[in-house]
Amino acid sequence: MSMRIELSSLNVYYGSFLAVEDINMVIEPNSITAFIGPSGCGKSTLIRTLNRMHEVIPGAYVKGKLTMNGEDIYSPSVDPVKVRRQVGMVFQRPNPFPTMTIKENVLSGYRLNNNKMSKSDADALAEKALKGANLWNEVKDRLDRPGSSLSGGQQQRLCIARAIAVEPEVILMDEPTSALDPISTAAIEDLAIELKEKFTVVIVTHNMQQASRISDMTAFFTIADTGLPGKLIEYDRTDNIFSNPKEKQTEDYVSGRFG
Amino acid sequence: MTTASVTQDFQGTRSLPKWLAPTLLAVAILASFSINSALASSNPEVTQLNLFAVALVAVVTYSVGFYLASRIIEGKRKSADRLVTILVTGAFSLAVVPLISLAWTVVERGAARFDMEFFTFSMRNVVGAGGGAYHAIIGTLQITGLATLISVPIGIMTAIYLVEYGRGALARAVTFFVDVMTGIPSIVAGLFAYAAFVVVFGPGVRMGIGGAIALSVLMIPVVIRATEEMLKIVPNELREASYALGVPKWLTVTKVVLPTALAGIATGVMIAIARIIGETAPLLIIAGFTASTNFNPFDERMMTLPVFVYTSYANQGADAQTYIDRAWTGALVLMLIVMILNIIARLVSKYFSPKG
Amino acid sequence: MSSQAPVVKRRIGDLVFSNLALGSGITILVILAAVAIFLFAESVPAFLSEQDAAPDGFFAYVAPFLFGTVLASIIALLIATPLAIGIALYISHFAPRRASQILGYSIDLLAAIPSVVYGLWGMLVLAPFLNPSYLWLNENFGWIPFFEGPVSATGRTMMTVGIVLAIMILPIMAALIREIFLQTPRLHEEAALALGATRWEVIKMAVLPFGKAGIISSAMLGLGRALGETMAVALVLSGSGVITFALLTSTNPNTIAANIALQFPESSGTYTSLLIATGLVLFAITMAINMLARWVISRRSEFSGAN
Numbered sequence: 004m005s006m007r008i009e010l011s012s013l014n015v016y017y018g019s020f021l022a023v024e025d026i027n028m029v030i031e032p033n034s035i036t037a038f039i040g041p042s043g044c045g046k047s048t049l050i051r052t053l054n055r056m057h058e059v060i061p062g063a064y065v066k067g068k069l070t071m072n073g074e075d076i077y078s079p080s081v082d083p084v085k086v087r088r089q090v091g092m093v094f095q096r097p098n099p100f101p102t103m104t105i106k107e108n109v110l111s112g113y114r115l116n117n118n119k120m121s122k123s124d125a126d127a128l129a130e131k132a133l134k135g136a137n138l139w140n141e142v143k144d145r146l147d148r149p150g151s152s153l154s155g156g157q158q159q160r161l162c163i164a165r166a167i168a169v170e171p172e173v174i175l176m177d178e179p180t181s182a183l184d185p186i187s188t189a190a191i192e193d194l195a196i197e198l199k200e201k202f203t204v205v206i207v208t209h210n211m212q213q214a215s216r217i218s219d220m221t222a223f224f225t226i227a228d229t230g231l232p233g234k235l236i237e238y239d240r241t242d243n244i245f246s247n248p249k250e251k252q253t254e255d256y257v258s259g260r261f262g
Numbered sequence: 263m264t265t266a267s268v269t270q271d272f273q274g275t276r277s278l279p280k281w282l283a284p285t286l287l288a289v290a291i292l293a294s295f296s297i298n299s300a301l302a303s304s305n306p307e308v309t310q311l312n313l314f315a316v317a318l319v320a321v322v323t324y325s326v327g328f329y330l331a332s333r334i335i336e337g338k339r340k341s342a343d344r345l346v347t348i349l350v351t352g353a354f355s356l357a358v359v360p361l362i363s364l365a366w367t368v369v370e371r372g373a374a375r376f377d378m379e380f381f382t383f384s385m386r387n388v389v390g391a392g393g394g395a396y397h398a399i400i401g402t403l404q405i406t407g408l409a410t411l412i413s414v415p416i417g418i419m420t421a422i423y424l425v426e427y428g429r430g431a432l433a434r435a436v437t438f439f440v441d442v443m444t445g446i447p448s449i450v451a452g453l454f455a456y457a458a459f460v461v462v463f464g465p466g467v468r469m470g471i472g473g474a475i476a477l478s479v480l481m482i483p484v485v486i487r488a489t490e491e492m493l494k495i496v497p498n499e500l501r502e503a504s505y506a507l508g509v510p511k512w513l514t515v516t517k518v519v520l521p522t523a524l525a526g527i528a529t530g531v532m533i534a535i536a537r538i539i540g541e542t543a544p545l546l547i548i549a550g551f552t553a554s555t556n557f558n559p560f561d562e563r564m565m566t567l568p569v570f571v572y573t574s575y576a577n578q579g580a581d582a583q584t585y586i587d588r589a590w591t592g593a594l595v596l597m598l599i600v601m602i603l604n605i606i607a608r609l610v611s612k613y614f615s616p617k618g
Numbered sequence: 619m620s621s622q623a624p625v626v627k628r629r630i631g632d633l634v635f636s637n638l639a640l641g642s643g644i645t646i647l648v649i650l651a652a653v654a655i656f657l658f659a660e661s662v663p664a665f666l667s668e669q670d671a672a673p674d675g676f677f678a679y680v681a682p683f684l685f686g687t688v689l690a691s692i693i694a695l696l697i698a699t700p701l702a703i704g705i706a707l708y709i710s711h712f713a714p715r716r717a718s719q720i721l722g723y724s725i726d727l728l729a730a731i732p733s734v735v736y737g738l739w740g741m742l743v744l745a746p747f748l749n750p751s752y753l754w755l756n757e758n759f760g761w762i763p764f765f766e767g768p769v770s771a772t773g774r775t776m777m778t779v780g781i782v783l784a785i786m787i788l789p790i791m792a793a794l795i796r797e798i799f800l801q802t803p804r805l806h807e808e809a810a811l812a813l814g815a816t817r818w819e820v821i822k823m824a825v826l827p828f829g830k831a832g833i834i835s836s837a838m839l840g841l842g843r844a845l846g847e848t849m850a851v852a853l854v855l856s857g858s859g860v861i862t863f864a865l866l867t868s869t870n871p872n873t874i875a876a877n878i879a880l881q882f883p884e885s886s887g888t889y890t891s892l893l894i895a896t897g898l899v900l901f902a903i904t905m906a907i908n909m910l911a912r913w914v915i916s917r918r919s920e921f922s923g924a925n
Contacts, residue, residue, distance in 0.1 A: 059505055061429060084629065088508030098499040101616035102521045112507040115517050151616070162503070169507060314751060343818040350712050353704025354721070357792070360785050361728050364739050419642035427639050436643040438912075439650050445839075445908035446653070446901065447846025449875045453897040457656035466886065479649060486646075512635035540732025543848040543879050551883065568734050572849060575738060593735045600730050 005032035005203045006071045006089075006172040008053065013067035014232075015048055015057060022048050024232035026067075028222060035195060035204040037218035037241070039211060041256070044224040045233025046207045050175050053205060054090035055083040071172070088112075091166030095178040097158035099150030099165070106146040108161055109133060112169035128168055135201075136164035137194050156187025163194065167202070174198060176206040180213065192217050211257055215245045223253045276335055283328065290324035291316075321352065372594025374587045380595075384565075385553035390581035395592050397555035398570035401470065404559055405549060405566055406539050408474035409481055414531055416478075417485025418520075424486070425493040426515050443483040451479040452544025459548065470559030473549035473566065477538045484537060488530025492523040525614035532607035536600045542568035567596050653901075661895035663888050680896050682859040686776075686871030687900070690851065691844035693780025693865070694787060699837050701784070702791035709792075710799040711821060722796065729789035737853030740782035745773030745854065752777065752866045763863050770868035774854055777865040782850050787840040794839065798832035799825055831915055838911035842904045848875035874900045 008030040015023040023045035030036050038046040051057040052065050055076065068075050076086045099108045109129045113120060120128070129146070133139040138160040142153070150161060159179060166174055176195070180188040195217050198204055208214050214221050222238040237244065237253045248254045294316050325348050332341035375394075384397035424437055455476035459467045496519050504514040520527075550563030551573050574589035665676060709721050752769050759765045806824040815823060851857075857872025872880075878893045885893060 054506060056502065056506060059502070082629070084508050084510045086508075087506055092502075092506035094499060094502065094506075096499060098497070098503045100500060100503070100518060100522070102524075111504075112509075115504060115507065115509040115513055117513070149616075165503075165507070314747065315754070339816050339819065343816040346707075346818040346821075347712055350704040350708040353701050354708040354713075354725075357701060357705055357725060357728070357785075357788055360739075360744075361724065363743060364731060364735065367739055367743050368735060416642050416645055419639050420646055423639035423643040427636050428643065432640075432643065436646055439646055441912055442905055442908060443646065443650060445842050445846075445904050447848070447875060447904055449846065449848045449878055450653070450657070450897050450901045450904075453660075453878070453894050454653045454656055457660040457894060458652065460660060461656070465890065479653065482646070482649070510629050510632050512629075512631045515635070536730060540734065542732070542734045543875065546879055547882055568732055568849075571734050571738070572853070575853070589738065593732075593738055596732055597730075597735060600732065604730055 005201065007032050007073075008173065008203060008205075009068075009070045011068040011070075013049075013052065013065065013069055015045070015052055015065050016063065017060065018062040021232040023224075024234050026235050028235060028238050030203060030205060030220070032203050033199055033201075034219045035199045035206060035217055036220045036222065037214035038205065038207045038222050038224060039209070039214050039256075040224035040233070040236075041226075042209070043229070043233075044226050046224050047177055048233070049224070050177055050205055050207050053173065053175055054092055055086045056092065058083065088169060089171050090173045090175060091169065091171040092175045092177065093159070093162050093166055093179045096182050097155060097162050099153075099158050099161050101149065101151050103150055104147045105142050105150050105153070105161060108150040109164045109168050111165060132164040132168035135167050135198075136160045137190065137197075138164055154187070156183050156190060159183060159187065159191060160194065163191070163198075167198070171202065173203045173205065176204065178207050178209065181209065188213075211245075215241055221245070223248075223250075223256060225252055225256070278332055278335055282331060286327050286331070287320075287324050290327060291320045293323055294320035325349075325352075368590065368594050368597055371587075371590035373591075375591035376594060380588070380591055384555045386555070388553070389579055391584045393588070395567060395570050395588070395595065397552070398565045398567045398592065399595070400555055400557070401549070401564040402539065402567040404557075405470055405473045405477065405545070405564065406535060408471060408559060409477035409538060410531070410535060412474060412478040413481040413485050413534070417482050417531075418489050418527065420482075421486045421489035421493055422515060422520075425490055426511075426519070440483050440486050443479070444487070446479060447543075448476075448480055448541050449543040449547065451476040452547035454479065455544065455548045468548060468550035468563040469561070470549055470556065470564035473545045473564065474559065476544035476548055477541060480541065480544070481534050481538050484534040485531055488534065489523070489527050492526030492530065493519060495526065496522045522616055525610055525616070528614070529607045529611040532603050532610070536603040536607070539603070540568055540596055540600060542572050545569050546572065567592055567599075571596065657894060657898045657901065661891050661898050664891035664895045676892070676895060679892065680874070680899055682861045682871055683874040683877050683896060684899065685861045686857065687845055687873040687875070687903075689863075689871065690776060690779050690783060690873055691841055693777070694783035694844040695837060695841050697781060697784035698788050698791055698840055699833075702788055702795055702836070702840070703833060705788070705792040706795035706799050707821065707825075709796055711817065711825070722793070725789050725792050727789075728785065729793075733786065733847060733849040734853070736782055736786055737850040740778060740850055740854040741774060744782065745775075745778045747773070748778055748781070749773035756866055764865045766864050767867065769866045772868070774856060775866050775868065776855070776870045779851055779854050779870075780865070782854055783844045783847055786847060786850060787843045790843065791836045791840040794836040795829065795833055798829040798836070802828045831917075835911045835915040838907055838914065842907045842911065845904050845907065846875060846900065847873075848879050851876040852879045 010026045010028050013023070013026040014021060015026075026049065038050060040046050048057060052069060057063050057065060065077055067077075069077055071089070075081070099105075100111060103111060106125075106129050107114065109132050110120075110125055113125075113128075130139060130143075133142060138157060141157060142148075142161075145152075150158070153161060159182075163174075163179075180191050183191070192213060195204055195206065199219075206214075206218065218241050220238065221241045221244040223236045223244060224233050225236055226233045237248060237250045239249070243249075244253060245257050248257060297319060298316050325345070328348065329341055329345045332344045336344070379392060380394035380396075381399070382396055383392070383394035385393045385395075386397070420436065420440070424433060424440075427433075428436065452473075455472040456467070458475070459469060459472050463469075500518055500522060501514055504518045505511075509518075545566045546569055549566060549569070551569055552563040552565050554565075556562060556564045571589050571592040574585050574592060578585040705725060709718050709725075713721055749770075749772070752773060752775065755765045756767045756769045760767055802825045806828065807820050810820040810823045851873050852875075855870050855872060855876060856868070857870050857876060859877075860869055860871055862869065862871060874896050878897055882890070882893055
């Protein structure tokens with residue numbers, strides 16, 4: 004239940020503008036990989052190519068190869084909707100569906116796709132997902148309350164429960180804690196470490212301490228100047244990136260000299 | 263600079279004393295009364311005091327007096343501000359007066375026939391007293407209902423097209439022409455419905471469904487604009503969350519975006535209904551006038567409440583006052599329906615909008 | 619290498635639904651085309667027929683009604699515009715903040731009243747009320763062509779119609795202008811305040827210039843509404859087909875819309891076509907005004923500071 008992701012010569016475009024240039028990297032299953040870098044370097048753009056969300060923006064597209072367990076998800080025969088069922092995403096601001104209860108939110112991946120499920124199966128799945136997101140104990144008595152009645156940190160864990168309920172292979176997190184307080188942030192970080200037992204996790208963060216705390220591998224991106232494409236500067240084990248970086252730009256960034 | 267002159271820099275100009283405004287008002291009203299009474303008694307033609315003139319003179323006298331006092335005491339800039347305050351407050355008050363007058367008139371004159379008979383009898387075989395607007399109310403319900411049935415699906419789907427799908431020249435053309443549609447005069451919509459039906463049914467055609475089509479032409483752009491607003495308010499993050507779960511676009515729109523916007527759309531639809539339910543001109547043209555109840559929108563003339571009000575007044579019979587009474591009661595019922603629709607719309611918006 | 623986005627395979631549900639949406643959009647275009655075509659088709663007999671419903675030609679028939687339509691609407695606009703600006707200013711800048719919603723609602727209530735009710739009220743309440751004032755105007759200012767006599771005994775005059783129309787277009791204009799005033803960037807107002815301006819000076823310096831295009835556009839939309847108004851005019855005015863500037867007398871021009879409403883139910887044959895032709899003229903005018911209004915607002919939006 005976890006995939007190996009390989010990017011080969013991946014270039015990401017918004018219309019005719021090249022946003023991210025020539026990415027080559029391999030992400031191992033059951034690991035946490037962090038994308039770090041200054042604002043505007045393309046890390047959010049890049050993570051959205053992993054579940055084909057990038058092309059939802061009109062005119063946006065990708066060139067190159069992106070394989071998961073060997074299969075190129077951008078080949079013409081591939082249905083992007085199916086890709087997104089295998090690759091889950093958690094966003095920067097928690098976005099539970101306001102018209103649904105907590106339980107309905109967790110199961111929305113199925114409900115919205117008109118997949119029928121018996122009540123007992125649905126209950127079991129909701130419980131499993133909520134436990135997996137470390138939210139079960141807090142909400143088990145109020146599953147019928149609206150999704151928006153929870154606190155910020157709880158809402159984000161609800162979104163994680165929603166993402167893992169469809170049993171994806173990969174979970175993408177785009178700055179999942181930047182809108183949360185420190186206690187909730189810590190809770191989500193602990194959760195991420197648990198999740199890597201089952202899934203491949205890729206996390207974008209502008210918080211270097213977070214990257215160093217939880218990730219196994221770290222990729223550092225930057226842009227040379229505004230208007231130029233973002234590039235991958237260095238990709239290595241997290242300890243190396245932070246204590247012994249090979250590139251000077253990486254060292255400047257992690258030691259706080261810029262960005 | 264000594265401290266005395268520094269504090270003097272911040273001192274405001276002298277201000278108008280508090281007793282000035284009410285005193286001035288009283289003086290103005292008294293003066294207006296006296297002047298108008300003097301003019302009235304010296305003019306043999308005038309029989310009673312024109313209240314409108316009294317009020318007008320009083321207000322003008324007060325305003326001028328107040329402005330002058332302010333100009334002298336407070337200075338030029340502050341007095342300009344005061345004058346503008348008087349003017350805009352006056353403008354607002356002026357606008358409220360017809361509202362109150364209208365409400366009062368309709369209630370007062372409409373009460374006469376606000377009885378059970380009015381709601382249960384049509385005008386069939388009625389000449390003079392008695393009778394009611396039953397046929398008109400039934401007709402309005404049918405025609406408005408049909409118009410809603412036609413307008414809401416087209417309106418919502420077009421709004422979905424404009425917000426969720428439309429790009430490029432076609433979308434720009436559609437949004438431009440929706441704007442054009444909002445400006446169609448209601449009588450032109452009625453003429454269009456007539457012209458279209460004449461082609462199929464020949465001259466002199468009158469049909470309930472024609473009225474529904476004319477009203478749809480007026481209602482569709484309102485529904486489109488309201489729905490567009492509501493769809494645009496749905497945060498894009500919800501759409502993204504749905505796509506990220508592997509939900510295709512059409513299911514995202516129908517099962518996430520629309521339900522989130524539903525309360526607002528319902529409100530918009532109700533306000534659109536309230537708007538067209540009082541339209542008279544198109545129904546006069548294509549739905550026609552009859553004294554009997556008609557339950558078939560595809561067969562012959564159908565009476566509607568606004569047309570009932572108009573014709574009751576315009577085509578009075580022998581006992582004129584009974585016709586006038588019925589007209590006013592019809593007007594009262596019409597206004598009550600519009601008010602109720604507006605209130606329900608606001609309640610729906612308040613209680614059914616998704617929180618958070 | 620092309621910069622074209624690759625084509626993605628479409629799902630059936632998406633295909634059906636997106637085409638449904640597209641179809642609705644096209645329906646709008648079809649409806650408008652139908653309106654133009656049918657109106658045109660049905661008015662043609664009026665021009666072609668030998669026994670003219672309009673003995674002096676179409677233009678001679680419609681000209682007085684066109685005059686009446688424009689006259690009534692201009693009066694309405696002249697009265698409504700300053701009032702609408704005043705009301706909008708009052709609600710946005712002068713009234714207590716907490717009351718502004720309620721105050722806005724009360725003006726919006728004016729818009730909820732059906733036109734036929736305005737007609738009844740205008741004819742039976744407003745006209746008699748204004749009559750003494752008309753007499754006074756005629757006595758003291760009768761040398762101005764607008765106020766020349768003989769003054770109508772009932773008060774059902776062009777002036778009354780103008781006032782009723784003004785009340786009818788007031789709420790929508792006030793609401794639009796209020797929105798525009800509320801959108802004045804806080805920054806501009808604060809800049810003026812920081813210069814030591816009074817409230818009126820802030821409005822003069824920051825709010826009104828910003829809102830100029832919007833006020834013009836709202837005025838044109840109000841004009842468009844007034845041009846098309848039927849029932850209020852039909853009830854208040856007992857119009858004949860004259861052309862006159864006298865606003866206080868009992869011989870008044872009629873408007874296109876009111877004329878159609880009065881004549882249509884009993885008309886037949888080429889006369890019906892003639893009326894429809896006048897309706898087409900009305901449609902063309904209101905459309906032109908509306909398009910002009912939208913154009914004004916779109917042209918100025920780059921300079922409005924809202925960006």
